[in-house]
Amino acid sequence: NTQDPAIPRALAGVVAGVVSLNDFPIKPMNSGFRPLGALCPAGPRPEYTASDGNHWLAPADFATIYDVNPLYSTGITGAGVTIAIAGRTDIALSDINGFRSTFGLPNNPPTIIVNGPDPGTTSDQVEADLDVEWSGAVAPYATIAYVESASTNTTDGIDLSAQYIVDNNLAPIMSTSYGQCEAYLGTTENAFYNSLYQQAAAQGITAFVSAGDTGAAGCMSGSSDSLGVNGLGSTPYNVCVGGSEFMDTANPSQYWSSSNSSVYGSALSYIPEEAWNESGTVSGGSGDWATGGGVSIVYTKPSWQVAPGVPSDGMRDVPDVALSAATHDAYLIASGGNIRAVGGTSASSPSFAGLMALVVQKMSNQRQGNANVRFYQLGNAQYGSSGPAVFHDVTTGNNTVPSAAGFSCGVGYDQCTGLGTADATALVNHWASCPSITLSPSALADGIDATAYSATISASGGAAPYTYAVTSGALPAGLTLSSSGTLSGTPTASGSASFTVTATDANGCTGSQAYSLTILVQPPVVTGVTKLVNPFRLKVTGSNFKSGIQVFIGGSATPWSNTLQKSSGLLIIKKGASLKALFPKGQSVAIELVNTDGGTATTSFTR
Structure with missing residues (x-):
């Protein structure tokens, strides 16, 4: 389609438009997978810290790097919270259960909801396994509700699954690891997701969406690539999650153990990060593999998008936050009976959804709605006024790819990694709703x-x-x-x-x-009032007596007509007997001095 289909006039009042009757399918936001071995092999298990300096991310590694373990130790595990995942393929419970068993997670299989006709197992299976496994890996006791819908001739299955989640108010958190650039979605489908996520936020649902995996070149069609952002993730009502890359190659032993724990954890601490960019613009890279991010062409700047580094461009900028997405230290998943390594912001979004489940549990299971409001409050405080450090500020790298010049990281917010990646414990513990100040x-x-x-x-x-x-x-x-x-x-x-x-x-x-x-205005200043005799007069001394100053005696509304200004600090109030009559002996009488600019001083004199 070159434009949105027209709606007949008779239906225009009740039909907003056709959402996805086009040949630009919504794409999964992962960078492909690398098979590493059979799931739960009978012989020796694979080591996910390798001698060549490559590493893979197991749930235990994530918990160490992003500081989740202190939360687990206090019972903040996602218990009682549901995360909904939008999909369009069947998944095998044996993969999910095998993943959890292999990596030491509790037995907690997902709930699978087939919305309409069964889509069967499609090429999206790796994406679905990644989303289900890693949302549950970060929040190990959360309920993962996977909604699968078959695509039809007119509507993408992801649209149907996302709509099901929101219309059925299925969970306080949802994650969608799919996308298409705003320009290709068209007016109607952009409006569909804007309305859907607005409804979600109103119901208290926090919606996470992947930023994309083609760097700044979010609009790709064959050989034609151009700047653009993921229209599923650019609305003002969802959290857009970008990708980072660990900077561990110079000295891997500083960050990784030479051996693995029983659950394959080998990370030693937080690892500094840069923007994820494994595209053809960097050594050893290829294609356009990099974190999505940039400027919306549809949505104006939301009122909450305020923090140091946010561009003054008047438009919605994405992403909002980030987590690791590089295949350099890829996420481990189980799919098709094998352990595989996967990268992309498809991993970042469900992982952040898992972190959000920890927030919701900490907040006594109260829904948080559009979490960006709080994310930017915290980011603005951290980067602008010495607030708590809940984000790791990613200041290195860019999302420039061969197809498009992109954006660079900087202090505070940037269009590669948003506000940064999360320190989970700090984020959860500083999330509390604000008191009245x-x-x-x-x-x-x-x-x-x-x-x-x-x-x-x-x-x-x-x-x-x-x-x-x-x-x-x-x-x-x-x-x-x-x-x-x-x-x-x-x-x-x-x-x-x-x-x-x-x-x-x-x-x-x-x-x-x-x-x-x-x-x-600066008033006249009176330092003294003294009597002069023969004839009776009053001498007023002080300062700031401006030319034209007026004297009012005894509350009179009419200025005294016989005043001699000798200087800016000396007045002589004259008129002999007439003046003397205004000051009965033994009585204090008010004297008011008024400069021409309104400056006023009041004193008194007793004869």
């Missing part, structure tokens, strides 16, 4: 032009320390707000200013207070 005082005292001003703003209700910033409006000229909450400086002009101060606590939670601060 209150700022005080609720109002600020007035200031005076050209006079030093200082006030302290403090926060309570969250986790100290707090950082403070003006998030809307502007301070009076001459004043600044420090990150510790001190508002100070010397105002350079009078007037009123309205602004909002936001406090961010150690967990990235925020509270705000709106202020209006008035800077008054």
